[in-house]
Amino acid sequence: MGKGVHIQELPGLGTRYDVDLRSGGERVSIVVSRDGKRHLYVFTSGGTDDPAAVVEMTEDQARKVGAVLAGTFFVD
Amino acid sequence: MHANLIGLGALILVAGLLARFGRRMGLPTVPFFMLAGILLGPSTGGPVAFEHPEDLDILAVFGLVVLLFHLGLEFPVEQVLGSGKRLFIAAGCYIGINIGAGLALGFALGWGAKEAFVIAGAVGISSSAIATKLLIEMRRLANAETPVILGIIVIEDLFLALYLALLSPILSGASSAGELILRIGISFGYLALLFAVARWGAKWIGKLLDTRDDELVAIIMIGLVVLVAGISADIGVSDAIGALMIGLVVARTSIRERAERIAVPLRDVFAAIFFIAFGTSIDVGAAGLVIVPVLIAVAVTIVTNVTAGLITARLFGLNQRGAANVGLTVLGRGEFSLILATLAIGAGLDERIGPFIALYVLILAVLAPILASNSKYLARIIPDRILHDRWRYVREETISTACTHLDRINITETDEEACAECVELGDTWVQLRMCLSCGAVGCCDDSKNKHATAHYHDSRHPLIRSLQEGDGWQYCYEDKTLVREPAGSGRS
Incomplete structure (x- = not known):
């Protein structure tokens, strides 16, 4: 963690992690709920400030996506 | 039963x-x-x-x-x-x-x-x-x-x-x-x-x-x-x-x-x-x-x-x-x-x-x-004056950013090229920062006097930007975070 990740507590719901991708306003926000669910918000630059996509994942699905993103070797 | x-x-x-x-x-x-x-x-x-x-x-x-x-x-x-x-x-x-x-x-x-x-x-x-x-x-x-x-x-x-x-x-x-x-x-x-x-x-x-x-x-x-x-x-x-x-x-x-x-x-x-x-x-x-x-x-x-x-x-x-x-x-x-x-x-x-x-x-x-x-x-x-009578701000664009103070941006440009307070004291500075609420220019935290941060403590104006050529970043003191520009307020 550390630099470039903004952490925001969401009382009663969980924690939100904002990661800036590019100076143009491209970023992702990940909300980790207390019940294990993950909400991934994708913001693209330009236009409106509404999220371009929102994906809801279970803990298991998030772990898979996370492993692929992190480059962990992955065999079915 | x-x-x-x-x-x-x-x-x-x-x-x-x-x-x-x-x-x-x-x-x-x-x-x-x-x-x-x-x-x-x-x-x-x-x-x-x-x-x-x-x-x-x-x-x-x-x-x-x-x-x-x-x-x-x-x-x-x-x-x-x-x-x-x-x-x-x-x-x-x-x-x-x-x-x-x-x-x-x-x-x-x-x-x-x-x-x-x-x-x-x-x-x-x-x-x-x-x-x-x-x-x-x-x-x-x-x-x-x-x-x-x-x-x-x-x-x-x-x-x-x-x-x-x-x-x-x-x-x-x-x-x-x-x-x-x-x-x-x-x-x-x-x-x-x-x-x-x-x-x-x-x-x-x-x-x-x-x-x-x-x-x-x-x-x-x-x-x-x-x-x-x-x-x-x-x-x-x-x-x-x-x-x-x-x-x-x-x-x-x-x-x-x-x-x-x-x-x-x-x-x-x-x-x-x-x-x-x-x-x-x-x-x-x-x-x-x-x-x-x-x-x-x-x-x-x-x-x-x-x-x-x-x-x-x-x-x-x-x-x-x-x-x-x-x-x-x-x-x-x-x-x-x-x-x-x-x-x-x-x-x-x-x-x-x-x-x-x-x-x-x-x-x-x-x-x-x-x-x-x-x-x-x-x-x-909702009229502007109900929320902030003193601020002119971006009305709808700041909504999903991590920093809640982008609406306090009044001014993004200045011709100032010196920290006035340092000039008065006869001191020098490393880099310059500008207050985005009132346009005040002060020296950075690597400088001896840290006038930009002092200005925040006096005025509570939350946002500054770097005046260093090519830097292009903004910082919010309240949220302690680097912030992106609000969409639509390009500084050109």
Whole structure:
């Protein structure tokens, strides 16, 4: 963690992690709920400030996506 | 022993199917559980699934107890205490305005003083479950105002404990002022005692509950919870508070996470039975008697919520979108209002109060999601001067950024090429920073005098940007974060 990740507590719901991708306003926000669910918000630059996509994942699905993103070797 | 399993099964099944239908239209579940009770209960014409609703009592009370136990169990003590004074002020305003207006409305209806106290809570305390679900469904979890909204509803839950501690003695039918004061004293004393147990006794309770066996954890925990709730009711403090407080206690033990896992399905089923049971006591025919007061109450709720939203937005430096979202997201009323209605019916208050709260909850259940998802129209008509009389700011663009102060940007360009204060002192500087609120230029924190940061401490203007060629970053002192430019305010 550390630099470039903004952490925001969401009382009663969980924690939100904002990661800036590019100076143009491209970023992702990940909300980790207390019940294990993950909400991934994708913001693209330009236009409106509404999220371009929102994906809801279970803990298991998030772990898979996370492993692929992190480059962990992955065999079915 | 005769149990009406067919009736019970039909009630729960219909409630679940109705709620499922409602969910497809984005409506909250609790009002539909109640609706199933109304439609299939004996008070309303048509098919009757349950001839003797009082047979449901023990299940319904158990539902109330696990509902509040789970609320206490989930209460995010650390997150709330760590969220700062500003949130408590905002929540205080929110609760004060809503409860105050509810109390005024209650007295204006002229049904009686006890009834007024119940109405104050029923229209004043929002449903945290409905608001949280709405935020997720409207895809607003990344919005700047969302932590504020969640903070307010969580503090409202805490307020509920104090409110119930005051209400139960009032409803208990004390014969003199002295007796009433004594009962209120007992009530708050008991509350303080349970707080003390939560603070210092959790370790021992944890030892009692903690076994390797989930089955035994569930049984011992539920036994303890129901017993504490029952004792609370017996000494006149209400089972609801007892359950809430024992939830806070268990939340501080080592079995917290297992307890949550065990409590959730129990809560889901039995709380639904509680809402259904409440519905069975409601006669649709009585709706005509209360429709005017209900419509007034709905209008009052919308006005008080929007007002509180504006105050909150001012406190937190949110823009119009934020203000409208805060005001319109917390409109939903549900579980707490129905709990209060049940208490009122149990205490034998004016019989209009049950249908009044039922209809009020139903109307807001439909209105709240519609209004919340159309908050942008409200945002457009909020005048600038209500939020910030001094700031000219970006109206709709700052909404989902991590920094809540982008609306304070007044000025982004300057011809200044020196730190005036350093020049006066005859000192030099490393780099220059510019205040985006008033345009003041000062030296950076690597410089000897750190005038830019000093300017923030004097003026509380939160944002600066670097004047270094090619840097292009902005920093917010309040949120301690580097921030992106608001969309649409390109600095060219």
